[in-house]
Amino acid sequence: MTAPVRRDILQDPEEFRSEVRQWLQDNCPESQRQPITAEEQFWGGRRGEFPSEDARLWFQRVRDKGWIAPEWPAQYGGGGLSAEQGKIIKDEMKRINARTPVYSIGIWMLGPAILEYGNEEQKQQHIRAIINAETRWAQGYSEPGAGSDLASLQCKAEDQGDHFLVNGSKIWTTNADKCDWIFCLVRTNPDVKKQEGISFLLIDMDSPGVSTTPIALISGESEFCQTFFDNVKVPKENLVGELNKGWSVAKALLVHERKLMAEIGSDSPRKIVAPNEAAHKYLEFxxxxxxxxxxxxxxxxYNMQMHAIALTHFRTFEEKARGVHSAAALVMKYLGTEAEKTKSELLLAIMGSQGVGWEGDSFTAEELDTTRLWAMSKAMTIAGGSSEIQLNVIAKSVLELPQS
Amino acid sequence: MALVLNEEQQLLQGTAREFLGANAPVAALRELRDSRDPLGYAPTLWQQMAELGWASIILPEQYGGLDFGFLGLGVVLEETGRTLSASPLFASAVVGASALLLGGSEEQKETLLPAIAAGELTTALALEETHHHRPTQIATRAERDGDEFIITGRKTFVLDGHSADKLIVVTRSSGEPPASSGLTLFLVDRDAPGVTVERTIMADSRNAANINFDQVRVAASAVIGTLDEAWSVLEPVLDRGRVAIAAEMMGLALEAFERTVAYLKQREQFGVLIGSFQALQHRAAQMQAELELCRSVLLQTLSAVDDTPEQLPMLASLAKAKLNELAKLVTNEAVQMHGGIGVTDELDIGLFLKRARVAIQVFGDTGFHKDRYATLCGY
Incomplete structure (x- = not known):
């Protein structure tokens, strides 16, 4: 494997774009330009399997090119590219409907936090493993008693000299039953203000004392789990950032999660029918x-709102590239997830009684998917900080309104 | 396409804000209203605006213009929205200038555009005939009589109608309403025989008029563009007007919002600042989210006028509909959050509320533009 060439960030964007276009043309297999189904997603990890030979080829080519994480430093396997170039790659992949080579919480969420807060050993150990899809990560934030009030979490890690002893449980750990590692917020000091006694810990899920149970949801799915920690020994070197400073790491990481939640509609695994298309199929004209x-x-x-949201997405990219600060990025999680819910309600209404079927041959797969996705969409304005929490954040950090 | 202002545009924004703050603050509108000013704007202010180049921002250099583009215009209009400044900027420098630029003969452009650019000539578009924006529901007739045309009909909600030097009249020269074919634009002097102008006093204290055309004779040279084919000019002119008024509405919404947020940080009840109440915080945050969306839509639409005019119809309707909704929401909330003082004439908030309602009716209310957007989407 040749080391990816670090692009001069001053390279003409249009020149870069045509290079990207050419490379994708030459390297993205035809089968990887088709809409993806949930079964065809590659999530990596110790137990991860490529759904097809083309999927393996596509992943390996993008990895070797350094484009799994284009903006990460080249020394850990990233592309070493600028934000603008990263955006160009994303745009060009989208343009030819290229599949996401690997779906990864590690890339979307944990990686940026390790790059910002982790030490050199942690970067060496985890960043390349994430890019190479050798590890699949779960997130351990919420607890049964700590949802919107995340900082009140109780899962504790006690200092035992050479290791932490972890006891407690984490809920909404997405696909934790298939993951290798979990990054957790744990209580390391119970005697201070709640945010100040939290640490950010990486835990190998093969450790003795870790167990995971799936949770059945209103959509009929059970991709979310509860993970239990019973006297789990975690090495000291798995602490990211300083002891009791985990809240800052988590906040930085939440920004990535919210960005992800805001974008999720555009890359949904289940192919949801577009409302305009459904209207022509189900409504009288x-x-x-x-x-x-x-x-x-x-x-x-709905269409106008989505049009405005899409333009605002473009604006946040443009602002980022030009170093301009605005409140646009901060409102996107709220707007994006609310719009997804609206879309699901709209589709149900357009399909009428065909939109509320649960199973069986009276309904098409598309109709059944619509019903299930509608139920799932309810979680979008709850997970990753509920809409009400988002509004609190906007009121506090954008409008600087007085706090009670 | 630009979704971020460049340095020149930011500079213009700073100049505009400073100039309007000093020369045309909200208090100036109050004074025009209270003194029942016959003209409805200050001619000296308009002259100064023209000297700053605002009357010629969108015009090419060959006609005495700055050729600064619609994004530049949007920046200035947004600032005039913040101060509710009354001037012929919209009716003359945007709508009139665009009609001549897109439809006028070379001779019309050469004689009239430099005069508009210099602030010496004002225009008004005589379009509406009913109480809702229906740009093809035109019954005002233009009958050919030898080398002349005879115009008969009645127009309403003509912005700057009682103060403009020249009227651009939308007439039906053939066919029947609501056909978009068969329309013709005429340039008519406001004081031409047969033209009767009745100023209408509007809630926003800005200029509008009802105008009657009784057998008004005009020469064939008064036609702007091609006989019977005005729609191909009128539609893009209206779209430019829509994005321009949307820019003004962005400014008025921002100003009303910022004043309201400031009030939330200053007003105490129950021993605390009312801005600490979550019921108010969440509504303010939702407005912030809507403001961000409108900002993106506005920038994209302003850019589209110059860069991608083929996208303008859909974007202009998106912009006007979104800004209509924003202006309504924000001004209503501004009054409510100010409480009792919000419904007093002493506070400026009421002026923003009233301007918003009039601006919503200009060139299409929310329903009009949602219908147009849906039609353009194919449903």
């Missing part, structure tokens, strides 16, 4: 217009 005035109005409201 007269002279080119939807007859049902309420649904027509709801549909145009």
């Amino acid at each position: 007269e002279n080119g217009k939807i007859v049902d005035a309420q649904l027509r109005s709801d549909l145009v409201d």
Whole structure:
């Protein structure tokens, strides 16, 4: 494997774009340009298997090119590229409908936090393993008694000299039953203000005392789990950042999660039908217009909102590239997830009684998926900081309103 | 496409804010209103604006313009929205200038555009005939009579109609309403025989008029563009007007919002600042989110006028609909969050509320633009 060449960040963007376009043309297998199903997603990890030979080839080529994480430093396997170049790669992949080579909490969330807060050993151990999809990560934040009030978490890590002893449980650990490692917020000091006694710990899920149980959801799925820690020994070197300073690491990481939640609709594993398409299929038209005035109005409201959200996404990219600060990025999680919920409700309404089927042959796969996704969409404005928490954040950090 | 202002545009923004703050603050509108000023704006202010180049921002250099583009215009209009400054900027420098630029003959452009650019000529678009924006519902007739045309009909909600030097009249020269074909634009002197202008006093204290055309004779040279084919000019002119008024509404919404947030940090009840109440915080945060969306939409639409005009119809309707909703939401919340003082004339908030309602009616309310957007989407 040749080391990726670090691009001069001053390279002409259009020149870079045409290089990217050419490379993708030459290297992305035709089968990897088709819409992806949940079964075809590659998540990596010790137990991860490529769904096909083409998927393996595609992943390896992107990895060797350094584009699994284009903006990460080249010394750990990243591309060493600028944000603008990263955006160009993303855009170009999207343009040809290239599949995401690896789905990874490590890339989307943990990696940036380790790069910012981790020490050299941690970067060496984990960043390359994430890029190479050797490790699959779970997130251990929420607890049964600590949801929106995350800082009140109780899962404790006691200093035992050469290791921490971890006891407690974490909830909403996504696909934890398939993960190798989990990054956790743990209580390391119970006697100070709640945010000040929290540390950020990496735990190998093969450690004795770790167990995971799936949770059945209203959508009928059970991708979320509860993970239990019973006298789990964790080496001291797995602490990221300083002891009792985990809250800052978590906050930095939450920004990535919220960005991810805001974007998730554009890369959904289950192919949800577009509302405009559904309208033509399920609604009565007269002279080119939807007859049902309420649904027509709801549909145009949704389309306009999505149009405005998409433009705001572009604006945040442009602002980032130009070093301009605005509140746009901070409102995107709230707007994006609320719009996803609206979309699901709209689809149900457009499909009528066909949109509320649960199982069986009376409904198409698309209809059943719509119902399930509608149920799942309810979690979007709860997970990763509920809409109400998002509004609190905007009120505090953008508007600087007085806190009670 | 630009979703971030460049340095020149930021500089213009700073100049505009400083100038308007000193020369045309909200208090100036109050004075025009209270003195029942016959003109409805200060001519000296308009002259100064023209000297700053604002009347010629979108015009090419060959007609005495700055050729600074619609993003530059948007920056200035947004600032005039913050101060509610009354001037012929919208009716003359945006709508009139665009109609002549897109539809006028070379001779019309050469004689009229430099005069608009210099602030010496003002115009008004006589379009509406009913109480809702229906740009193809035109019944005002233009009948050919030899080398002349005879215009008969009645127009309403003509912005700057009683103060403008020249009227750009949308007439039906063939066919029947609501066909978009068969429309013709005419340039008519406001004081031409047969033209009767009745100033209407609007809630926002800005200029508008009802205008009657009774057998008004105009020469064939008064036609702007091609006979019967005005729609190909009028539609893009209206879209430019829509994004321009949207820019003004962005400014008024921002100003009303910022004043309200400041009030939340200063007003005490129950022994605490009311801004600490979550019921108010969440509503303020939701407005911030909507403001961010509108900001992106506005920048994209302003850019589209110059860069991608083929996208303008859809974007202009998106922008006007979104800004209509924003302006309504923010001004309503501004009054409510100010409480009792919010409904007094002494506080400026009421002026923002009223301007918002009039601006919403200009070139299409929310329903009009949602319908147009949906139609352009194919449903």
